[in-house]
Amino acid sequence: MRERTKAIPKEAKARHIITLLVENHAGVLARVAALIAAKGYNIDSLTVGETVDPSISRMTLVVRGDDSVVEQAVKQLNRLIDVIRVTDLTGEEFVERELVLVKVKAKPEAKAEILRIADIFRAKVVDVAPFSYMLELTGAEDKLNAFVELLRPYGIQEFARTGMTVMTRGNKTPGKQTEEMWKEPDTKKVVGLVEKG
Amino acid sequence: MKLTGSEILLRSLVEEGVDTIFGHPGGVILHTYDVLTDPAVASKIRHILCRHEQGATHAAEGYYKASGKVGTVMVTSGPGACNTVTGLTDALLDSMAIVVFTGQVPTTAMGCDAFQEADVVGTTRTCTKHNFLILKTEDIPRIVKEAYHIARSGRPGPVLVDLPKNVVMGRAEYHGHPQELHIRGYKPTLQGHAGQIKRAVELMKTARRPLIYGGGGIIHSEAYEELRELVAVTRIPVALTLMGLGAFDTSDPLWLGMVGMHGPYWSNMAMIHCDLMIAIGSRFDDRVTGKLSEFGKQCKIIHIDIDPTSIRKTVHVDVPIVGDVKQVLGELNKEVRQVERHWASDFGEWYAQIAEWKAKHPLRYGPMLDVIKPQYAIDMIFEVSERMNPIVATGVGQHQMWAAQRYRGRRPRRWLTSGGLGTMGYGFPAAMGAQAAFPGDLVICIDGDGSFQMTNQDLITCVENNLPVKVVIINNGYLGMVRQWQELFYNRRYSQVDLTIQPDFVKLAEAYGVIGLRARRPDEVKPVLEQAFTTPGPVIVDIVTEREENCFPMIPPGGAIKEILDYGDPIPEKLFQGLR
Numbered sequence: 001m002r003e004r005t006k007a008i009p010k011e012a013k014a015r016h017i018i019t020l021l022v023e024n025h026a027g028v029l030a031r032v033a034a035l036i037a038a039k040g041y042n043i044d045s046l047t048v049g050e051t052v053d054p055s056i057s058r059m060t061l062v063v064r065g066d067d068s069v070v071e072q073a074v075k076q077l078n079r080l081i082d083v084i085r086v087t088d089l090t091g092e093e094f095v096e097r098e099l100v101l102v103k104v105k106a107k108p109e110a111k112a113e114i115l116r117i118a119d120i121f122r123a124k125v126v127d128v129a130p131f132s133y134m135l136e137l138t139g140a141e142d143k144l145n146a147f148v149e150l151l152r153p154y155g156i157q158e159f160a161r162t163g164m165t166v167m168t169r170g171n172k173t174p175g176k177q178t179e180e181m182w183k184e185p186d187t188k189k190v191v192g193l194v195e196k197g
Numbered sequence: 198m199k200l201t202g203s204e205i206l207l208r209s210l211v212e213e214g215v216d217t218i219f220g221h222p223g224g225v226i227l228h229t230y231d232v233l234t235d236p237a238v239a240s241k242i243r244h245i246l247c248r249h250e251q252g253a254t255h256a257a258e259g260y261y262k263a264s265g266k267v268g269t270v271m272v273t274s275g276p277g278a279c280n281t282v283t284g285l286t287d288a289l290l291d292s293m294a295i296v297v298f299t300g301q302v303p304t305t306a307m308g309c310d311a312f313q314e315a316d317v318v319g320t321t322r323t324c325t326k327h328n329f330l331i332l333k334t335e336d337i338p339r340i341v342k343e344a345y346h347i348a349r350s351g352r353p354g355p356v357l358v359d360l361p362k363n364v365v366m367g368r369a370e371y372h373g374h375p376q377e378l379h380i381r382g383y384k385p386t387l388q389g390h391a392g393q394i395k396r397a398v399e400l401m402k403t404a405r406r407p408l409i410y411g412g413g414g415i416i417h418s419e420a421y422e423e424l425r426e427l428v429a430v431t432r433i434p435v436a437l438t439l440m441g442l443g444a445f446d447t448s449d450p451l452w453l454g455m456v457g458m459h460g461p462y463w464s465n466m467a468m469i470h471c472d473l474m475i476a477i478g479s480r481f482d483d484r485v486t487g488k489l490s491e492f493g494k495q496c497k498i499i500h501i502d503i504d505p506t507s508i509r510k511t512v513h514v515d516v517p518i519v520g521d522v523k524q525v526l527g528e529l530n531k532e533v534r535q536v537e538r539h540w541a542s543d544f545g546e547w548y549a550q551i552a553e554w555k556a557k558h559p560l561r562y563g564p565m566l567d568v569i570k571p572q573y574a575i576d577m578i579f580e581v582s583e584r585m586n587p588i589v590a591t592g593v594g595q596h597q598m599w600a601a602q603r604y605r606g607r608r609p610r611r612w613l614t615s616g617g618l619g620t621m622g623y624g625f626p627a628a629m630g631a632q633a634a635f636p637g638d639l640v641i642c643i644d645g646d647g648s649f650q651m652t653n654q655d656l657i658t659c660v661e662n663n664l665p666v667k668v669v670i671i672n673n674g675y676l677g678m679v680r681q682w683q684e685l686f687y688n689r690r691y692s693q694v695d696l697t698i699q700p701d702f703v704k705l706a707e708a709y710g711v712i713g714l715r716a717r718r719p720d721e722v723k724p725v726l727e728q729a730f731t732t733p734g735p736v737i738v739d740i741v742t743e744r745e746e747n748c749f750p751m752i753p754p755g756g757a758i759k760e761i762l763d764y765g766d767p768i769p770e771k772l773f774q775g776l777r
Contacts, residue, residue, distance in 0.1 A: 023382060026330075027318060027322075030322065038323055068509070071509070072510060075506040076506050078506075079505075081326075081380060084381045084382040
């Protein structure tokens with residue numbers, strides 16, 4: 001899921017978080033990823049999971065690009081038939097969370113230090129072996145980055161990040177996404193669109 | 198009653214109003230082809246057996262463009278499906294509504310490198326408006342309904358439906374064609390934003406040198422009457438893109454001509470000197486804008502388009518209006534009629550300026566002695582055929598641009614050409630498709646010798662199906678446009694463009710059992726064309742023209758519009774470094 005791009009310096013282009021509601025069936029993820037890839041945009045992360053309505057999935061996409069480039073990407077995503085709604089959260093207040101699992105080497109003399117770091121970050125130890133710890137941490141991207149940087153000197157054996165998932169704060173829902181979304185479709189509105197054929 | 202998937206599919210197509218399928222059978226689509234012989238289906242649907250799947254897709258495009266009805270293609274899996282990719286891409290770029298049904302190996306064999314398997318949904322993901330893989334027989338009616346709806350509505354485009362063998366062979370209850378459809382993620386905006394329309398009118402009120410830059414969207418949305426009315430009220434001159442040709446009456450004094458790389462000098466000058474550009478159903482293709490950094494700096498731009506992604510894609514737009522061109526222009530006209538302004542009298546200087554450009558730089562070509570000038574051949578095609586109200590298709594290359602420049606008197610849906618993709622070989626099968634839609638009309642394909650040779654195998658399809666297409670080959674024994682670029686920008690190093698060794702097109706025609714005619718001298722052109730256009734059945738006319746004639750005016754690739762080269766202009770060395 002995660003394509004971390006090293007080539008683009010992060011400060012060069014603004015980070016955009018885009019959320020998508022998409023049809024939950026085969027090939028949709030490929031469509032979204034292919035569209036982004038075909039345009040040459042850099043995907044920082046892409047997460048996907050089912051919503052309360054099992055026929056709809058929610059994707060969270062983090063891309064870096066100029067505003068105009070991202071505006072174009074959002075429009076193009078919107079054009080995909082399987083994409084129900086696209087929202088660029090730039091400028092919105094939101095909570096962002098990501099999960100990381102790190103398997104770090106734990107020599108006897110380093111064990112205490114590693115646990116102290118885990119404690120400071122409120123990370124959980126989810127597996128212990130004679131010479132390694134597996135740590136789990138949830139948080140915003142910056143926090144996770146800092147955590148990983150602190151663990152790096154001890155020797156990271158295995159590493160997995162889920163990619164960002166986000167939600168706007170308060171009562172507001174992105175792009176007028178209300179409970180209507182989950183109601184039965186109003187077919188009458190759709191029938192009778194331009195029938196030129 | 199339970200029916201097989203194939204039976205359900207064809208019944209759905211009949212319900213959808215499909216009367217013609219262009220296609221080619223093969224292994225896994227056989228079951229569906231078998232149902233085509235069912236008398237109940239055969240009496241409603243005519244299948245035209247094309248000799249190559251690419252031709253079938255272009256024929257479907259021609260059928261759609263000429264008739265406004267979605268074109269239908271049916272092919273087999275693997276190679277059959279892959280051969281449709283060119284046509285699908287062409288249809289996507291030119292917004293042609295076609296639905297392509299492809300056979301697919303059984304779902305159990307998918308992904309196993311089965312015989313004639315290709316991941317067609319994956320392959321065509323980026324060259325279709327949408328594509329479907331049907332996994333359950335009972336989904337067929339719904340997906341057929343959705344496929345046709347998506348193809349024809351909004352910005353029209355190609356849709357592909359992949360049919361695994363076990364799905365079309367499986368049985369399901371058929372409850373008839375769905376009456377309603379609901380696609381959550383697809384609701385094209387048809388009505389323009391009222392506030393934006395008002396803003397557009399505000400800009401129009403004060404413009405002194407306005408220009409309408411119209412594209413294919415006017416034709417797709419059939420907004421000719423609204424455009425005519427807008428011009429009748431405002432007296433704003435109209436220039437059209439290659440794809441938009443036919444959308445406006447060419448005899449109207451406010452009609453300028455085509456814009457873009459090979460558009461006439463005056464309409465291109467109008468593009469860079471106007472103070473307000475009203476872009477209608479056109480998408481600022483790089484063949485129109487030339488060098489982007491120098492485009493549209495002098496003017497405000499209003500852009501009306503049904504596809505939001507076309508707006509501000511390349512050019513900054515002051516007033517974007519997303520909506521169906523016909524509806525938006527209808528609303529715009531209402532507002533414009535309220536404006537108290539004597540438009541025409543304000544535009545006197547603008548008209549005079551355009552007239553001056555026109556007088557100084559008319560479309561012209563050099564003297565013609567013994568060898569036929571291709572431009573003359575186009576003029577003669579126009580002269581001989583115009584009263585017969587023909588549908589004109591073209592291939593891609595110099596002949597296409599000469600035809601676009603010089604074939605006047607076009608009407609809506611009577612001009613078929615490949616704009617966005619520039620597909621050589623498009624013209625002849627597209628003409629065939631248009632002829633299938635209008636069997637009694639004169640359909641002319643103005644083709645190049647190179648372009649024709651890409652898809653000429655469908656000659657036999659024309660013979661077999663009584664499609665009397667008249668192919669006029671502008672034969673210069675070269676890949677003419679490529680040669681022109683090599684002459685101008687590659688110091689005359691002609692690499693792989695010489696087609697001197699080519700079939701005898703008259704004998705080729707005869708081999709297929711059609712009439713072949715040839716003109717070698719200027720005085721032969723007109724009589725040969727008259728004979729061709731009045732002879733029943735398909736005809737090939739081989740017009741042997743001057744070999745190294747160039748198509749001017751021309752905006753050099755990568756150059757700005759102001760760098761346009763007219764006939765006889767010296768070619769500045771430095772221009773061509775940004776070649777693309």
